Amino acid sequence: xxxxxxxxxxxxxxxxxxxxxxxxxxxxxxxxxxxxxxxxxxxxxxxxxxxxxxxxxxxxxxxxxxxxxxxxxxxxxxxxxxxxxxxxxxxxxxxxxxxxxxxxxxxxxxxxxxxxxxxxxxxxxxxxxxxxxxxxxxxxxxxxxxxxxxxxxxxxxxxxxxxxxxxxxxxxxxxxxxxxxxxxxxxxx
Numbered sequence: 120x121x122x123x124x125x126x127x128x129x130x131x132x133x134x135x136x137x138x139x140x141x142x143x144x145x146x147x148x149x150x151x152x153x154x155x156x157x158x159x160x161x162x163x164x165x166x167x168x169x170x171x172x173x174x175x176x177x178x179x180x181x182x183x184x185x186x187x188x189x190x191x192x193x194x195x196x197x198x199x200x201x202x203x204x205x206x207x208x209x210x211x212x213x214x215x216x217x218x219x220x221x222x223x224x225x226x227x228x229x230x231x232x233x234x235x236x237x238x239x240x241x242x243x244x245x246x247x248x249x250x251x252x253x254x255x256x257x258x259x260x261x262x263x264x265x266x267x268x269x270x271x272x273x274x275x276x277x278x279x280x281x282x283x284x285x286x287x288x289x290x291x292x293x294x295x296x297x298x299x300x301x302x303x304x305x306x307x308x
Contacts, residue, residue, distance in 0.1 A: 122222040123214050131213075134232045135205050142198040146191075200233040207235075216240050 123131070207213040214223050218240035227238060236242070 123225060123228075127225050128208070128213070131228055131232050132205070132208055134229075135201055135208075138232070139198065139201045139205070142194055142201065145194055146198075197233070200235075203235070204233040 204213060214225075214228060215221070216223055216237040217235045219237065221237055223234065223237050227234065234241075
């Protein structure tokens with residue numbers, strides 16, 4: 120911790136305490152507003168039954184809950200990192216990379232005060248590490264799927280479909296025709 124002077128350390132510690140306060144406020148406000156995210160979806164929505172709801176309503180509720188859980192998981196992890204950084208300050212170990220043992224530059228700590236790594240030793244986040252379990256049993260699409268889309272463009276589109284159907288007339292009766300005194304269904308068009 121010798122590379123940080125007392126003013127720098129005080130600034131970083133203040134930033135960490137403010138961030139911790141914000142994160143804890145998020146969790147306390149969420150508990151008051153939404154209750155427990157571990158309760159059932161039916162209980163959390165206040166519905167007696169989900170049978171009378173449109174499937175899209177339940178889909179929206181499910182999406183919102185999944186998003187809330189993902190945000191909570193990320194913020195919870197961030198809170199753990201902030202607490203670990205504050206603990207390192209108390210022990211006099213703050214600002215040192217956990218991998219190589221070198222000092223973490225003050226500018227990096229200003230940007231990310233709870234980081235335990237220098238830039239060179241920051242672990243790579245591999246997106247494929249957190250893939251959904253369903254992908255393990257999914258089969259890839261057949262080769263060439265979707266390749267011919269552009270080749271068939273313009274051959275038969277929605278406008279062509281309307282023109283094809285239009286030749287059969289409309290469902291309007293002669294009484295509904297725009298022209299007066301129409302006797303035949305096809306005359307009113």
